[in-house]
Amino acid sequence: MKKIYFIFILNTIIMTQLQAQDNDLQLIEKTINYYFDGMTTHNKGSFEKAFHPSATMKWIDKKYEEVNAIEALSEYANSNDPVETKTYMIAINIAGDAANAQLELEYDTFSYIDFMHLxxxxxKWKIVSKTYSTRTKNNKK
Structure with missing residues:
Protein backbone atom coordinates (compact mmCIF):
# COMPACT_ATOMS: atom_id res chain seq x y z
CA MET A 1 0.00 0.00 0.00
CA LYS A 2 2.86 2.37 0.81
CA LYS A 3 4.35 1.71 -2.62
CA ILE A 4 1.09 2.64 -4.39
CA TYR A 5 0.76 5.78 -2.28
CA PHE A 6 4.38 6.76 -3.07
CA ILE A 7 3.81 6.23 -6.82
CA PHE A 8 0.61 8.30 -6.66
CA ILE A 9 2.38 11.17 -4.87
CA LEU A 10 5.35 11.04 -7.25
CA ASN A 11 3.03 11.01 -10.26
CA THR A 12 1.10 14.00 -8.88
CA ILE A 13 4.31 15.97 -8.35
CA ILE A 14 5.57 15.19 -11.85
CA MET A 15 2.23 16.09 -13.46
CA THR A 16 2.07 19.38 -11.53
CA GLN A 17 5.57 20.31 -12.65
CA LEU A 18 4.81 19.40 -16.27
CA GLN A 19 1.63 21.48 -16.22
CA ALA A 20 3.52 24.44 -14.74
CA GLN A 21 6.20 24.11 -17.42
CA ASP A 22 3.54 23.87 -20.16
CA ASN A 23 1.94 27.04 -18.79
CA ASP A 24 5.33 28.79 -18.70
CA LEU A 25 6.01 27.67 -22.28
CA GLN A 26 2.70 29.19 -23.41
CA LEU A 27 3.47 32.44 -21.57
CA ILE A 28 6.97 32.59 -23.10
CA GLU A 29 5.51 32.00 -26.56
CA LYS A 30 3.07 34.85 -25.91
CA THR A 31 5.96 37.16 -24.98
CA ILE A 32 7.88 36.14 -28.11
CA ASN A 33 4.79 36.75 -30.24
CA TYR A 34 4.64 40.32 -28.88
CA TYR A 35 8.21 40.75 -30.16
CA PHE A 36 7.31 39.19 -33.53
CA ASP A 37 4.29 41.53 -33.79
CA GLY A 38 6.49 44.54 -33.12
CA MET A 39 8.96 43.45 -35.79
CA THR A 40 6.39 42.55 -38.46
CA THR A 41 3.79 45.33 -37.97
CA HIS A 42 6.07 47.92 -36.36
CA ASN A 43 3.73 48.16 -33.39
CA LYS A 44 6.00 49.80 -30.81
CA GLY A 45 3.60 48.92 -27.98
CA SER A 46 4.34 45.26 -28.61
CA PHE A 47 8.02 45.82 -27.80
CA GLU A 48 7.01 47.23 -24.41
CA LYS A 49 4.92 44.11 -23.75
CA ALA A 50 7.78 41.78 -24.73
CA PHE A 51 10.82 43.46 -23.16
CA HIS A 52 11.74 44.52 -19.65
CA PRO A 53 12.34 48.31 -19.67
CA SER A 54 16.09 47.86 -19.08
CA ALA A 55 16.51 45.00 -21.59
CA THR A 56 19.60 45.17 -23.76
CA MET A 57 20.18 44.36 -27.42
CA LYS A 58 23.68 43.32 -28.47
CA TRP A 59 25.33 42.56 -31.80
CA ILE A 60 28.53 42.93 -33.76
CA ASP A 61 28.67 45.17 -36.85
CA LYS A 62 32.36 45.87 -37.37
CA LYS A 63 32.50 46.30 -33.57
CA TYR A 64 30.52 45.29 -30.49
CA GLU A 65 27.28 47.26 -30.06
CA GLU A 66 24.93 47.39 -27.05
CA VAL A 67 21.76 49.48 -26.68
CA ASN A 68 18.45 49.55 -24.83
CA ALA A 69 16.27 47.07 -26.74
CA ILE A 70 12.93 48.92 -26.58
CA GLU A 71 14.47 52.23 -27.63
CA ALA A 72 16.43 50.75 -30.54
CA LEU A 73 13.59 48.58 -31.83
CA SER A 74 11.11 51.46 -31.57
CA GLU A 75 13.51 53.66 -33.54
CA TYR A 76 13.81 50.89 -36.15
CA ALA A 77 10.00 50.67 -36.38
CA ASN A 78 9.71 54.47 -36.76
CA SER A 79 12.29 54.73 -39.53
CA ASN A 80 11.32 51.71 -41.66
CA ASP A 81 8.14 50.48 -43.31
CA PRO A 82 6.97 46.96 -42.43
CA VAL A 83 7.96 44.30 -44.96
CA GLU A 84 6.89 40.71 -45.37
CA THR A 85 8.61 38.64 -42.70
CA LYS A 86 8.49 34.97 -41.79
CA THR A 87 8.99 34.27 -38.10
CA TYR A 88 10.14 31.06 -36.46
CA MET A 89 10.60 29.89 -32.89
CA ILE A 90 13.52 27.48 -33.26
CA ALA A 91 13.98 26.45 -29.62
CA ILE A 92 12.86 27.40 -26.13
CA ASN A 93 14.59 26.20 -22.96
CA ILE A 94 13.14 26.77 -19.48
CA ALA A 95 14.89 26.40 -16.12
CA GLY A 96 12.76 27.67 -13.26
CA ASP A 97 12.31 31.43 -13.63
CA ALA A 98 14.85 31.71 -16.47
CA ALA A 99 14.53 30.79 -20.12
CA ASN A 100 16.19 31.30 -23.47
CA ALA A 101 14.83 31.18 -26.98
CA GLN A 102 16.35 30.98 -30.43
CA LEU A 103 14.30 32.78 -33.06
CA GLU A 104 14.55 33.58 -36.75
CA LEU A 105 13.03 36.46 -38.69
CA GLU A 106 13.36 35.74 -42.40
CA TYR A 107 13.32 38.54 -44.99
CA ASP A 108 13.86 38.38 -48.77
CA THR A 109 17.65 38.65 -48.71
CA PHE A 110 18.64 37.93 -45.12
CA SER A 111 17.54 36.60 -41.73
CA TYR A 112 17.98 37.83 -38.20
CA ILE A 113 18.94 35.03 -35.83
CA ASP A 114 17.92 36.10 -32.32
CA PHE A 115 18.96 34.63 -29.01
CA MET A 116 16.62 35.89 -26.30
CA HIS A 117 17.08 35.57 -22.56
CA LEU A 118 13.90 35.79 -20.51
CA LYS A 124 5.29 37.68 -16.23
CA TRP A 125 7.90 36.49 -18.71
CA LYS A 126 9.97 39.38 -20.08
CA ILE A 127 12.87 39.44 -22.50
CA VAL A 128 15.85 40.89 -20.62
CA SER A 129 18.48 40.46 -23.32
CA LYS A 130 18.53 40.05 -27.08
CA THR A 131 21.69 39.03 -28.90
CA TYR A 132 21.49 38.65 -32.65
CA SER A 133 23.36 37.98 -35.82
CA THR A 134 22.46 38.51 -39.47
CA ARG A 135 22.64 35.73 -42.03
CA THR A 136 22.52 36.65 -45.71
CA LYS A 137 20.85 34.36 -48.20
CA ASN A 138 22.78 32.89 -51.08
CA ASN A 139 21.43 34.18 -54.38
CA LYS A 140 22.20 30.95 -56.22
CA LYS A 141 19.44 29.89 -58.59
Missing amino acids: LKIDG
Whole structure:
Protein backbone atom coordinates (compact mmCIF):
# COMPACT_ATOMS: atom_id res chain seq x y z
CA MET A 1 0.00 0.00 0.00
CA LYS A 2 2.86 2.37 0.81
CA LYS A 3 4.35 1.71 -2.62
CA ILE A 4 1.09 2.64 -4.39
CA TYR A 5 0.76 5.78 -2.28
CA PHE A 6 4.38 6.76 -3.07
CA ILE A 7 3.81 6.23 -6.82
CA PHE A 8 0.61 8.30 -6.66
CA ILE A 9 2.38 11.17 -4.87
CA LEU A 10 5.35 11.04 -7.25
CA ASN A 11 3.03 11.01 -10.26
CA THR A 12 1.10 14.00 -8.88
CA ILE A 13 4.31 15.97 -8.35
CA ILE A 14 5.57 15.19 -11.85
CA MET A 15 2.23 16.09 -13.46
CA THR A 16 2.07 19.38 -11.53
CA GLN A 17 5.57 20.31 -12.65
CA LEU A 18 4.81 19.40 -16.27
CA GLN A 19 1.63 21.48 -16.22
CA ALA A 20 3.52 24.44 -14.74
CA GLN A 21 6.20 24.11 -17.42
CA ASP A 22 3.54 23.87 -20.16
CA ASN A 23 1.94 27.04 -18.79
CA ASP A 24 5.33 28.79 -18.70
CA LEU A 25 6.01 27.67 -22.28
CA GLN A 26 2.70 29.19 -23.41
CA LEU A 27 3.47 32.44 -21.57
CA ILE A 28 6.97 32.59 -23.10
CA GLU A 29 5.51 32.00 -26.56
CA LYS A 30 3.07 34.85 -25.91
CA THR A 31 5.96 37.16 -24.98
CA ILE A 32 7.88 36.14 -28.11
CA ASN A 33 4.79 36.75 -30.24
CA TYR A 34 4.64 40.32 -28.88
CA TYR A 35 8.21 40.75 -30.16
CA PHE A 36 7.31 39.19 -33.53
CA ASP A 37 4.29 41.53 -33.79
CA GLY A 38 6.49 44.54 -33.12
CA MET A 39 8.96 43.45 -35.79
CA THR A 40 6.39 42.55 -38.46
CA THR A 41 3.79 45.33 -37.97
CA HIS A 42 6.07 47.92 -36.36
CA ASN A 43 3.73 48.16 -33.39
CA LYS A 44 6.00 49.80 -30.81
CA GLY A 45 3.60 48.92 -27.98
CA SER A 46 4.34 45.26 -28.61
CA PHE A 47 8.02 45.82 -27.80
CA GLU A 48 7.01 47.23 -24.41
CA LYS A 49 4.92 44.11 -23.75
CA ALA A 50 7.78 41.78 -24.73
CA PHE A 51 10.82 43.46 -23.16
CA HIS A 52 11.74 44.52 -19.65
CA PRO A 53 12.34 48.31 -19.67
CA SER A 54 16.09 47.86 -19.08
CA ALA A 55 16.51 45.00 -21.59
CA THR A 56 19.60 45.17 -23.76
CA MET A 57 20.18 44.36 -27.42
CA LYS A 58 23.68 43.32 -28.47
CA TRP A 59 25.33 42.56 -31.80
CA ILE A 60 28.53 42.93 -33.76
CA ASP A 61 28.67 45.17 -36.85
CA LYS A 62 32.36 45.87 -37.37
CA LYS A 63 32.50 46.30 -33.57
CA TYR A 64 30.52 45.29 -30.49
CA GLU A 65 27.28 47.26 -30.06
CA GLU A 66 24.93 47.39 -27.05
CA VAL A 67 21.76 49.48 -26.68
CA ASN A 68 18.45 49.55 -24.83
CA ALA A 69 16.27 47.07 -26.74
CA ILE A 70 12.93 48.92 -26.58
CA GLU A 71 14.47 52.23 -27.63
CA ALA A 72 16.43 50.75 -30.54
CA LEU A 73 13.59 48.58 -31.83
CA SER A 74 11.11 51.46 -31.57
CA GLU A 75 13.51 53.66 -33.54
CA TYR A 76 13.81 50.89 -36.15
CA ALA A 77 10.00 50.67 -36.38
CA ASN A 78 9.71 54.47 -36.76
CA SER A 79 12.29 54.73 -39.53
CA ASN A 80 11.32 51.71 -41.66
CA ASP A 81 8.14 50.48 -43.31
CA PRO A 82 6.97 46.96 -42.43
CA VAL A 83 7.96 44.30 -44.96
CA GLU A 84 6.89 40.71 -45.37
CA THR A 85 8.61 38.64 -42.70
CA LYS A 86 8.49 34.97 -41.79
CA THR A 87 8.99 34.27 -38.10
CA TYR A 88 10.14 31.06 -36.46
CA MET A 89 10.60 29.89 -32.89
CA ILE A 90 13.52 27.48 -33.26
CA ALA A 91 13.98 26.45 -29.62
CA ILE A 92 12.86 27.40 -26.13
CA ASN A 93 14.59 26.20 -22.96
CA ILE A 94 13.14 26.77 -19.48
CA ALA A 95 14.89 26.40 -16.12
CA GLY A 96 12.76 27.67 -13.26
CA ASP A 97 12.31 31.43 -13.63
CA ALA A 98 14.85 31.71 -16.47
CA ALA A 99 14.53 30.79 -20.12
CA ASN A 100 16.19 31.30 -23.47
CA ALA A 101 14.83 31.18 -26.98
CA GLN A 102 16.35 30.98 -30.43
CA LEU A 103 14.30 32.78 -33.06
CA GLU A 104 14.55 33.58 -36.75
CA LEU A 105 13.03 36.46 -38.69
CA GLU A 106 13.36 35.74 -42.40
CA TYR A 107 13.32 38.54 -44.99
CA ASP A 108 13.86 38.38 -48.77
CA THR A 109 17.65 38.65 -48.71
CA PHE A 110 18.64 37.93 -45.12
CA SER A 111 17.54 36.60 -41.73
CA TYR A 112 17.98 37.83 -38.20
CA ILE A 113 18.94 35.03 -35.83
CA ASP A 114 17.92 36.10 -32.32
CA PHE A 115 18.96 34.63 -29.01
CA MET A 116 16.62 35.89 -26.30
CA HIS A 117 17.08 35.57 -22.56
CA LEU A 118 13.90 35.79 -20.51
CA LEU A 119 13.13 36.02 -16.81
CA LYS A 120 9.83 35.49 -15.03
CA ILE A 121 9.44 38.83 -13.24
CA ASP A 122 6.43 39.33 -10.96
CA GLY A 123 4.73 36.37 -12.68
CA LYS A 124 5.29 37.68 -16.23
CA TRP A 125 7.90 36.49 -18.71
CA LYS A 126 9.97 39.38 -20.08
CA ILE A 127 12.87 39.44 -22.50
CA VAL A 128 15.85 40.89 -20.62
CA SER A 129 18.48 40.46 -23.32
CA LYS A 130 18.53 40.05 -27.08
CA THR A 131 21.69 39.03 -28.90
CA TYR A 132 21.49 38.65 -32.65
CA SER A 133 23.36 37.98 -35.82
CA THR A 134 22.46 38.51 -39.47
CA ARG A 135 22.64 35.73 -42.03
CA THR A 136 22.52 36.65 -45.71
CA LYS A 137 20.85 34.36 -48.20
CA ASN A 138 22.78 32.89 -51.08
CA ASN A 139 21.43 34.18 -54.38
CA LYS A 140 22.20 30.95 -56.22
CA LYS A 141 19.44 29.89 -58.59
